[in-house]
Amino acid sequence: MEPILRTDRLRVEYPPSRRGDPPKVAVKDLSLEVRQGEVFGFLGPNGAGKTTTMSVLLGFLAPTAGEAYLFGVNVRNPIARQRIGYLPELTYYYRFLTAEEILRFYARLFGLNGVEAERRIDRLLKLVELEHARNRQLKHYSKGMQQRVGLAQALINDPDLLILDEPTSGLDPLGRMKVREIIQRLKQEGKTVFFSSHELGEVETVCDRVAIVHQGELKVVGRVDELVRTHQANLEQVFLKIIGYPTCLAA
Ligand SMILES: Nc1ncnc2c1ncn2[C@@H]1O[C@H](COP(=O)(O)OP(=O)(O)OP(=O)(O)O)[C@@H](O)[C@H]1O
Ligand SMILES: [Mg+2]
Numbered sequence: 001m002e003p004i005l006r007t008d009r010l011r012v013e014y015p016p017s018r019r020g021d022p023p024k025v026a027v028k029d030l031s032l033e034v035r036q037g038e039v040f041g042f043l044g045p046n047g048a049g050k051t052t053t054m055s056v057l058l059g060f061l062a063p064t065a066g067e068a069y070l071f072g073v074n075v076r077n078p079i080a081r082q083r084i085g086y087l088p089e090l091t092y093y094y095r096f097l098t099a100e101e102i103l104r105f106y107a108r109l110f111g112l113n114g115v116e117a118e119r120r121i122d123r124l125l126k127l128v129e130l131e132h133a134r135n136r137q138l139k140h141y142s143k144g145m146q147q148r149v150g151l152a153q154a155l156i157n158d159p160d161l162l163i164l165d166e167p168t169s170g171l172d173p174l175g176r177m178k179v180r181e182i183i184q185r186l187k188q189e190g191k192t193v194f195f196s197s198h199e200l201g202e203v204e205t206v207c208d209r210v211a212i213v214h215q216g217e218l219k220v221v222g223r224v225d226e227l228v229r230t231h232q233a234n235l236e237q238v239f240l241k242i243i244g245y246p247t248c249l250a251a
Contacts, residue, residue, distance in 0.1 A: 002072040004161050004192045005034040005057065010066035012052050012216075026052040028216040029066065034194050034209075039187050041203040041224075042196045044213035045243055050196040051089050053213075054165055058086055070161065085159035087167055089196075091150040095139035099130050099149050102138065103156055110157040124152040127182060143170040151179065162186060164195035168202065180206050204228070204235040214243045 010030040013023040027049040034040045042050050055061040056068050057075055073080035093102050100121060107117040125131045128148040138146060147170050154162060167183075168176040176199065183193050183206050197203050203210060204224055211221040219242045220227065224235060231238045 001036065003033040003069075004036050004038075004071060005032070005040075005194055006069045006072075007032045007053065007056075008067045008069075010053065010056060010068055011064045012049070012056060012061060013064040026216050027056075027063075030213070030216070030218050031066075032211055032218065032221065034192060036192055037187065037190055038208045039183055039193045039206050040195070041207035041210035042194060042213070043198075043200070043203065043210050043239060044196075047215075048213045049216040050213065051165055052216075054086075054163055054196070057163060083157075083160040085154035085157060085162045087150045087154040087162075087164040089165040089169075091146055093138050093146065093149065093153075096137055098135050098137055099125060099141075099152070100134045102149060103152055106153050106156045112156070120156060120158070124155055127155070128152045129178065144172060144175050147171055148175070151182065160191055162191060162193045162195070164193065166196055166198070168197060168199055176202060200234075200236040200239055210235070212239060212242050219243070 007030050010027055011025070012027040013025050016023055030049070030053060042053070044050050052061065056063050057070060059075055059078060059081060062076070068075045070080040070084060075081070097105070103121045103124060104117060107113070107120065112120065125134050128151055130145060130148055130152070133141065133145060138149065141149070147167070151164075151167060154164065168179050171179060180202055183195070186193055207224050209221065209223050210227070212219045220238075227238050228235060231241065233241070
């Protein structure tokens with residue numbers, strides 16, 4: 001069966017900030033496969049290349065070399081993105097719109113109008129627990145509330161694949177738990193979730209498989225339970241070991 005998400009020796013170089021400097025290689029020949037129905041954690045320290053990889057999948061950046069595919073369609077073709085939902089690392093929504101208006105705007109982008117759009121908006125505001133604030137302008141929202149609007153926005157088109165760039169960043173422990181529950185519910189509905197996170201404890205609880213990237217290179221990919229068993233350590237310790245942090249300190 002064709003993987004839902006696949007990268008094949010993907011390489012991304014950013015132009016140098018100063019003339020004469022070499023280009024910055026953000027992603028180095030990354031080959032990765034995410035299968036239907038998986039919750040897949042894309043892990044790596046700051047600057048590892050996670051957001052850059054997602055930007056290629058989203059069509060924001062063209063790869064320097066290699067290819068990427070969603071649902072078997074090359075990401076150079078916008079059709080590849082028809083069935084995905086995306087939560088960016090930083091959300092910049094129009095501050096003077098309410099949550100309801102933002103979601104209506106995104107619904108329209110997907111051609112959803114009328115009763116069907118309103119039904120989805122109601123359901124999603126309930127899911128992310130923002131019903132009480134639905135008519136408040138976003139400028140009055142806390143960071144965590146804005147993050148939850150972002151998650152609702154990512155789900156508006158009922159996508160089959162969710163690409164979430166640090167979905168729990170800025171959320172309090174309760175908010176993080178709710179996001180975990182949403183991810184688990186999406187999995188039960190047969191959706192595929194590909195997300196980045198620095199919260200390794202929660203990654204360990206929700207992910208089927210993870211990939212750890214470091215300086216643009218894939219260091220390890222595997223089932224969470226197998227990695228934990230093989231290394232006889234929790235995921236955070238495995239992560240620190242793989243990125244070369246002294247294990248005596250990591251233990
Ligand atoms: N627009 C850009 N121009 C030049 N270099 C960039 C640009 N965006 C990212 N980089 C560099 O590419 C590398 C990968 O960055 P990226 O944002 O993909 O990392 P990340 O894994 O998402 O990190 P974080 O966990 O901090 O979000 C970093 O070294 C970064 O400095
Ligand atoms: Mg990032």
